[in-house]
Amino acid sequence: MIIGYIRVSTEQQSMKNQKHKLLEYAQINKLVIDEFIELEISSKKSQKDRLLDNIFEKLTNGDIFICTELSRLGRNMLEILNLIEKFNELGIKLIFTNQPELSTNKNEALSSLLLAIYGYFAQTEREIISERTKQGLAAARASGKILGRPKGVKNKVRILDPFKEEIKKYLEIGLMQTNILKLINSKLEKDISLTTLRYFISTDTDLKII
Template sequence: MNIAYIRVSTNKQELDSQKLEIMEYCHKNNIILDEILEVKISSTKSQEKRKIKDLKQKLKAGDLLIATELSRLGRSMLEIINLVLEFNSNNIKFLFLRQMELSNFNNPASKLILSVYAYLAENERDLISQRTKAGLENARASGKKLGRPKGSLNSIYDKDIDKIQTLLDKDLSIKSIWKLLYKDNGKSYDGLLWFIKKRKLKGS
């Protein structure tokens, strides 16, 4: 059985985006989905409300779980790690489309990579909140007008800016960050390098 798990807090557009990403991947790789579990609820809610318990009951040895990324399973680092290890010990295969390197869990580095991603998932929301507040306070203190400057452009890397900064703070090289986050997604190293320079991101 092949099951896709899709979860968002409130945004239907993001729900549709995740579903489209999964459907396109399955179409390209000749994977037939038997079921799609869609959940619109915060990751802070119980596993029962997030249908994680249903997911565990449905999945058997040899089955495949597909999600866009680890953070869809939860925000707690410990919870995410335990879920993935439980799936692996039960011989359940899994694909996280934005973290494809985790699909080969026989890789000696896979548990380290899992820990990094789980840490990022747990801290992403807090980091975004803290940096947004700090940025607004600094802007107000310096008398800057808030809001996006006229003619400014978003980068495809902006959604991952906190992940990138966290990895830079952990002294990972830009090349390592590219391999970890983007190599399998077809995004270029030069593009990431340009983004980091443009956003003036630096390690601690």
């Protein structure tokens, strides 16, 4: 049995595009997708709400689970790696159409190694950012600075707000922030610094937990 999994978090994302990529891959590789699971739900919801538990009940050894990329499975690398380990334990093959090097249907050993590397660097990067943020706040308090936005100051649109979902996607797949910076700067008229990107991530409630 082959199940195609399609999940979007916001209306701005497209189920149609994801489904097209899965069908295109299946056609090229002469596969027949028996069932599609399509849902609009945040990655912050439980695995049960995202119907992943239901998928584990349907698929057995030798079956295939196909989706576009790692980020469709969860909101952080630790959760994603745990899910992949469960798929492997049950003998279910994984196909990521946008990240074929991570698919387990052909070279399981290589994909496991790459996923472990992704997870390690993603976690290390988060720990470094968290520690630097804590140190910066502690230094600011020690110097007597008042933290937070002054009363009466309205929220302003930040330069990276239009790229928030894109940045979130990169963080979810474990892309290093130096590489994210290059991708974002290629779309800006004026380059931003790595410090600006890190501050944006660390101060945005939707991004700093990734």
